[in-house]
Amino acid sequence: MTRQLSLGAFLMATGHHVAAWRHPDVPADPLDFSVYRRAAQVAESACFDALFVADSVAAPSDALASHSARSVYFEPLTLLSALSVVTERIGLIATATTSYNEPYHVARKFASLDHLSGGRAGWNLVTSDAAAEAGNFGRQAHIGHAERYARAREFQQVVQGLWDSWADDAFVRDKATGQFHRPDGVRALAHSGEHFRVKGPLNVARAPQGRPVLVQAGSSESGRELAAQSAEVVFTAQPSLGAAQAFYADLKGRLAGYGRCEDDLKIMPGVYVVVGRSEAEAQDKAERFQALVDPRVGVALLGRMLGNFDLSGYPLDGPLPELPSTEDGQRSRQQLLTELAGSEGLTLGQLGQRIAGGRGHFSLIGTPTQIADQLQAWFEGHAADGFNILVPHLPQGLEDFAQWVVPELQRRGLFRTHYQGRTLREHLGLQRPANPYFS
């Protein structure tokens, strides 16, 4: 079989477009479970590899937060646990920060979700860079970039060690003798490091997938190194085919240094997709969302994306102001947006509006053929192993993609027409990791 691409469905409340909730067809309640259920079932019918849920451990507090639907939403693990029951095959990837969590809790919840779902869990490991998050966990300021990544690396190692607490065949459940597990089928982790001391073992059996799939999204130097060392899927925002190719080559090139193969890590750029039966219909649809954007709301979103800057004092028809240099973690996003504004001569207001849908991700607006052409070019041009699909509104945007774009990808032999596997690892073509402590 030829190489197949992977598809993730990014589930953001009401949709990825900042003004989606204002659209007359969009259910505007980010806590309406039925919307997620519908979206998940649509994505599963279309054979998507996974659902993906982002996260933050704080509510936005800027002046225009009251105009955003993203103030309240489901906690990702409770949401995906619920969705695990109404789906059978699709992967379930939740974001959880390493900055304000304990590795034991995180290891446990994802292992639990993997058991609940029969091997469909994935953990999107992130670090927190928002001061608002720090304030909810007893800190005045957020942890610096370098320390965040050092902590994340150790956190990931502890979680992985906890996931390997039990041998796959530890549980003999011998009713006659009364032995439930082999005493030599379990080990305490006894981790003692700079950030964590964790004894273990985990109180969840080894996961059906061995370990839940490890996803990351950082694009900074530290982020790339951490991904090369441990990630199995990388989500990324790339503004163009060329940039995506450079990122792809760079990241894949780092794997050998950690004794890993290129196939051990799948790179899935985010793509914002608006599809129509004709190009005009697609453009018209995209513009209907754009017209709903209050320019001040777009600029507030821009400020958050650039590193929690308050841009409300700058004129909408002026340029993007010079920003103080930020730390490593936000620099890549800042650079991306500054270049975009410069190359197209956008005003502050226009830039805010531009990112209202894709939020810095590559945008594809067109017919199914046009969209499939682009995805194919990225996929075959060594820019992507698959895509995280962002749609303007839920559940309709996902229905459009499933109905029009997926069949076109299937016709071209690029995407499965039915699930071959049962676990997320199987969908992605990732090996089930052996347990190094019991081999």
Added chain:
Amino acid sequence: MTRQLSLGAFLMATGHHVAAWRHPDVPADPLDFSVYRRAAQVAESACFDALFVADSVAAPSDALASHSARSVYFEPLTLLSALSVVTERIGLIATATTSYNEPYHVARKFASLDHLSGGRAGWNLVTSDAAAEAGNFGRQAHIGHAERYARAREFQQVVQGLWDSWADDAFVRDKATGQFHRPDGVRALAHSGEHFRVKGPLNVARAPQGRPVLVQAGSSESGRELAAQSAEVVFTAQPSLGAAQAFYADLKGRLAGYGRCEDDLKIMPGVYVVVGRSEAEAQDKAERFQALVDPRVGVALLGRMLGNFDLSGYPLDGPLPELPSTEDGQRSRQQLLTELAGSEGLTLGQLGQRIAGGRGHFSLIGTPTQIADQLQAWFEGHAADGFNILVPHLPQGLEDFAQWVVPELQRRGLFRTHYQGRTLREHLGLQRPANPYFS
């Protein structure tokens, strides 16, 4: 309508009896979701008020842990989120410790579950007294009793404050103007106390129940005071009608000191129930489980219950050894078991076997009539507002209770024949709390 009793179904993996998993009819996999689904649906068909899930953030590590089915199990919030989708009315109460958690995470997950389930979430607030739990969170020894309760009190206040972050009517979702929520419908908590500094607001809207139901189980002096101050349901282990009446009177008597009414707190003792069509059948059934208990396993369980003592060096046919005095939190349980051994002249091995099923809870083994007589006597004798039902094995033990005992309680007019309400608060007859910050 006459006063109705409440029923909780205690879902413990494989069943409450320590040897349940060895029974030929019992599915011996504590990570088999289908068993929980079946148990939940049986309990809902029988109109139970709630499901209840206990928790620990450590795996047992004693010498006989390999003979227990309680080493691995689902994390309660992921489990109950999944169960929320396959049930419609029954309450969902999960345990979460205040000792090794952050209030923001706990507030968020329970609020999220309340939204997922349409107002059916309850939080069983506990403190952790096991050294093994401390070791998974960077501590050498567990937090002392007094500090644990001080922390728990502050933790509960922060969680409650976060649950009140949003006005019930904050979300106007005005598509025309673009205003999603009223700016004056949200407030930061800005809590700064001895154990926690938490800014808020929570990133989940106010829960359908206003606040998830607050459950507690501590029976020590500090536990009773905390319960009198804030709990809405109390689970408790009481060895006899007299002891239960004393506890009931004591706890209800403390409420006025906090400006609360007797109806604001429901007391639900745990009852271990084995039911048969005849008394002989019930006894026979109970004894089949008892015969499966390896006496060393019973003694290991006893050691854990008495405060993590290793009793494996003591002769099984000797008496319960003198134990070093433990801290306040375990004293009540220690006293209960020492009295039980003394009054019946039980050897160590016999005491271990005795607690193998009920684990110190009151036991009822008999016909539906006999069991209903006892429950009625406790309920009408001011010993209980309801019961947390512990069954030896799952799902069968719950099916037996639902099929035989529930109809008898219904015939007597003591228990509902259908749900009148939709939320856990409505089932329990508890008021929906107003939001003090937006009234």
